[in-house]
Every structure is written in C-alpha cells, then in structure tokens.
Amino acid sequence: MSAQHTPRRAAGTAAALGAALALTSCGGGTDAPVGEPDAPSEPVDLRMTVWTADETQLGLFQSIADDYVEQNPELVSGVTFETIPFEDYTTALTTQLAGGNAPDLAWIFESNAPEFVSSGALVDLRPLLDSTDGYELDDIVPSSLGLWEDGEGLYAYPFSNSPFAMFVNTDQVSAAGQPDPADLVESGDWTFDAARDISAATAEDTGKQGLVVRDFDYQAWENLATVWSGWGAAPWSADGTQCTLAEPEMVDAMTWIHDAAFKDEAMPGPGTTADFFAGDAAMTITQISRASSLDGSFDWDVVPMPAGPAGKQNVIGQAGIGVFAAGEHPDVAADFLAHFTSPENAEQLAAYFPPPRASLLNAETLAAANPSLSEEQLQAVVVEGVEEAVTKPAHKNFAKLSQTVRAELDALWTADADVEAVLTDTCSAIGPLLEE
C-alpha cells in the first residue's frame, strides 16, 4: 500500500465504482435444482477445481471427461481440471468466488461441507441424479450423504470416502523387538495404549519418531479426530450448538495425546517434523489413499485404527464434488457430474477414491484398483472401515472455529499444560461462534 494517496481521493473513486461493482460482484446463489440441460447456443468449456496434482489421477479424470465431450459435443467443448494446492484450497476457491470467477464444479472438504451446503452456493443435484438413467442413486450408501444434504436437497456427491488407518513401519518395529500390530489386531489387543507403547519403544530404539498423526503438526487439530473418536469424544454436539471439548471423554483423550507427546515421547513434539513415508517414524495415522506414497524402501503394513476406551471407532475423510450456482452453466456442469460419477466411472475412480456406492465397496473391486494393498488389508481397513464411520469435525462456521480452537490449543502444547483448563477456555472462546 502506498501512503501518498489520500483517503478522500479513494472515496471519490469508490463512489464512481459503485454501480459497476454492484453489477459485477453479486452473482446471487440459488438452491433451485438443476435438471436436464438445454443445449447452449454453442458448446461450453467446464472447469473443475481439485486439490490433487497427481498426473495419473488427473489423466484418469481427463479421459472420463473426454468421453463425455465425445458423447455430448453439442453441450461441451472441453473440461479443464484446475489443481489448487491442498493447504490453500478453500481459501483459493472462495477467492475465485469473490472475484466473480466461480468454477463450474469443485471438490469440497468435509470440514467446509455444512458451510457450502447451507450457503446456497451449490445447486441441488438430487432431481437430476434421480432421473438420470443408470445412475442408481439408491446404490449410494445413505450415511455417506449426510454431510451433503440439507432437507430434501443433495448438494454434492461424496466421491471420496477414505478411511483412516494405521500404517506401520514393520522394519523398525520388529528391529526394536516390539510386537507386530497385525498380531495384536488378530488377538483383539490392538488399542491406542498398545500403539503408544510400541511407538515409544521403537522411537527409543531407532532414535527417530514414534507415532505421527499425519497433517496435524500441532496446527490442524481436527486431524486428532482419528484419535479422540476412540474415546467417544467430539468437539461439539451433533447439532453443532454446544461445545463438548471440556467433556470428560475429550479431556481423557487430549490428556492421552498430551502425555504421548510430552511424557512418553511416543509422538513427535511441536516443531518436529517426521514423515512416515520417508522412514522417519514407526507409525502414522493417515488415509488409506496415501499408500501410493510408499516406495518400497522399507517393509510396512496397514492395520485398522486401534481401539480406545470407548472401543474402535472408524473415521473416514470425505470429499464431495459440487456444482456452483454462480458458475456459468450449472445445468451442463451437473450433467457432467452425473457422467463423472456414474457407476462405471465410479469404479474407475475407486482406484484412488473409495466410492460411496455399496456395489463397489468390496475387497475385490478395490484390490483391482489398489495393487499395493492385499485383499485382506482392503477388507479390514477399507470395506469394514467405511461402516459406521464418523467424519472429521465439520460445522457451518468451521473456518472461524478452526482458527479459534487452534489458537486456544496452542496453550495445550507445552509440557506443563493443564489439559482440562485449556479445554474449558477453548469452550468459552468458541461458544459464541457455535451459536452464530
């Protein structure tokens, strides 16, 4: 910003801009459902924002899109997949919306789902998907749609339902003389405490790190949902109005995490980076889709999430594809979405993204798509992992909640923190945000 321009001049310009701006920046959202598209006067270009930069995944999307273009030359002339990096994805997406440059379709994180669904930014897809021949909307597991529905409307298709699982560096664990987690799963002794003890002992033996909750890094606290779910804890009530961070289950879960990091040295402390896939850690909790990051430089296994005091709770990371009402051709975009996620194409996409379709959620289909995992692993981790799974926390005010909780929890990540007091403070801080 340069200081030599006075506010008076700026205000004058603002007045002159008013009319133009009012016309350009207020593309109104609508939740009117879309139907079969009328052929536009000339074929249109569609744009979908995604957060993957993986060439093979983008290649698959493009080949599915090319089929659609071939079948519907009167509707579309091309489909572009625009990669926005994972870390800045939602920020970049909303900036595009603010700039009047909405994509036609976009991937949406589960955490932001309520915000997008309730805002009216997305169009209702249900009537179109219901009436599309061969789409078989009934085949989609109803529980996978929960986050993306508002009343009767369905505002996105949950294309990815990737369970969280525990990856184990079996080279390190066996060298440290620790029990094999797969055996503990077998015997029913696979608990968070067991995982902590094995991790701590292995880390001491290797001089590396123990258990890494991937992408947490003492910032993205919502990733701890994979742990606290084993205690039956949640940050807020199901309807999103009450803070439950100071409830006994959450205090116990957070105390366990705090002790694992600061007392038992089973988890890396703040400011320490450790990449399991580079061989820096004994275990990591992450999504099954990360198996493709393993390059064979060490022996590994993937096992289901351990059980906490409240038993074993499956957690999945979801992502949806929605169609923006503010896009130029929402009806064409929705029609493309129906093609992109049809049963045949969902089977192809299953290579990377466990689909929400009951007919495809079996070890056989998934094994064909995931050569690095055995059918037994897929059965245990994916097929059974999607059942009765919870998702990471989501809220219609998630952006502010996420930031406020992060700032409050910073007080927790010191060796002498009072866990219950910090969580109580956090509840006081987010109370007004939950009620907004």
Added chain:
Amino acid sequence: MATVSAAVRRDWLVGYAMVAPVVLGALAFVVLPLGMVVWYSLHEWNVLAGTFTFAGADNYQRLASDGGLGDALLASLWFSIGLVVLNIALALLLAVLLNQRLPGTTTFRTFFFSPVVVSLVAWTIVWSFLLQADGGINGFLAVLGIDGPNWLRHPTTAMVSVIVVQVFKNVGLNMILFLAALQGVPEELQEAARLDGAGAWRRFRSITLPLISPTILLVSIITIVGSLEVFAQIDVLTGGGPGSSTTVLVYYLYQQAFQFNDFGYASAVAVLLFVIVLVLTLLQWQSRKRWVFHEV
C-alpha cells in the same frame, strides 16, 4: 496570454503522453483498488451465498468492539518497535563499521546485502527449519551446552524470531542507504573537528549524525511502513500463533478476508491500516523540521 501557440500545445500533448502510462497505471492499480476497498468496507459481503448488501458504518463500529483486532494492533506495535529499533541500529552500526577503509570491507558489504535479493519466502522457509525445536539454531546452542527454547512455540520467542528474521532480511538495504549517506559527509568537516580536539563519538554525534539525518528519516519511514505490511514471514513461520501472539494487523486482515470470507469487515480493517500508515508517515514528515539537518 490570450492564445497558446501550436508549438506550446504540442509540448503539452507530448508531456501528457509521457506521464499518461504511469498516471493510468496508478489509477488502475492503486487508486481504483483503494477505492474498491473503501466501497467493500461499507458492505456485508457473503462470498458463498453471493450476497452483497449495504451495511453503512456497521463494519467500522465492529472495529471498535473487536477484541481480536486489539490483540492484532498490539502485536503489530511490538513487531514495529522491535523491527525499527533493531533494524536501524544494526544498519547504522554496520554502515559505520563498513565505511572504514580496511581490506575485505567489500566482501562484508556484499555478505550483508545478499539477503535483500533472496526471495522472501525462500529466506523465511530456511529460517523456519533453523528455528525448529530440533533445528540448526538449537543444534548449535546444544554444542555450547545450552538447551535452546522451542523458538516458534512460545509467544515471546516467536515474536522475537519473526522480528530477527525480518531484520536480517532487510538490514542490508538500510545499511547501503546509510553507507551512501556516510560517504557524502565531507571529510574536511571531520578533519576540522579533529583539529579542534573532538573525539570519535563527539564527531559522530555532532557532525555525522546531523548530516545523515535525511537518510535516517527516509530509512525510518520505509522501515515503519514495511513493518506494518509484514505477512509472508508470519504466514510461513508461525501462522499467527502461538495463540494470537504474532497475529499482526495484515495477518488478521488476511484471516478475516480469506479464511473467514468476511471481505466487508476485512476491507474496514484495510482502511484502518491505510489510515495508520498515512498518519505515521505524516507525523514523521512533519517532525522532520525538528531533527533533519537540511530542513533547518
């Protein structure tokens, strides 16, 4: 003068044509966005819902009651004070030291200036590795038998770290400005003072400092304005944390706009930032008569 000759008019035309690119550029890329920010600040703008409604002074009233903004202003104040004092003191010290005619000074000048031309984000990322709990700095301290703190995870050390990273990045530029000013100080004045029996400190205080005071003014304006605009270092090193200890005004603005999608309120914060920079610059400009030598 009733008529203007064709030649003079042609001169005008050429003159206007010459300044047109920069004037149009400034209008399009400086004045216009500034005006738009003021316009946005008078509205409630929900990006997702696509609503843009006139809110009058609501966003400005919110500024007064926003506790988070108070914290951000305080963080900005600490950052600016730390940066300006450290940066100017260090730049002046380096400039005086490197103004000596000694072998190797050119090498040192290059050494201290080089961070200025390094990409800001690359520079900050390297520092983020050095400042980690098990990073290079604590590794070095461990050799000396010192147990270093987790620099970026404690409110005080995080703020100090961000300031120091920024000082080292830009001190070279201020050093060069001071060096140029020091070399413009006439040798005969120094010599006359020396003959009168003035010591080194007396000569520095009574001759050098007054003569380089215009540069001190320039450097302090640049540094203060720059300190209020710090963003990338905060984003890379601390993300505004721990807590909100390093959430300076620009970072707060960024959070409001791009994380919370509250563009109307963020625009009001931007207008506030603009006014703060303007007032500070005017104050410094007005005070020049008191302490800048050439203005007396």
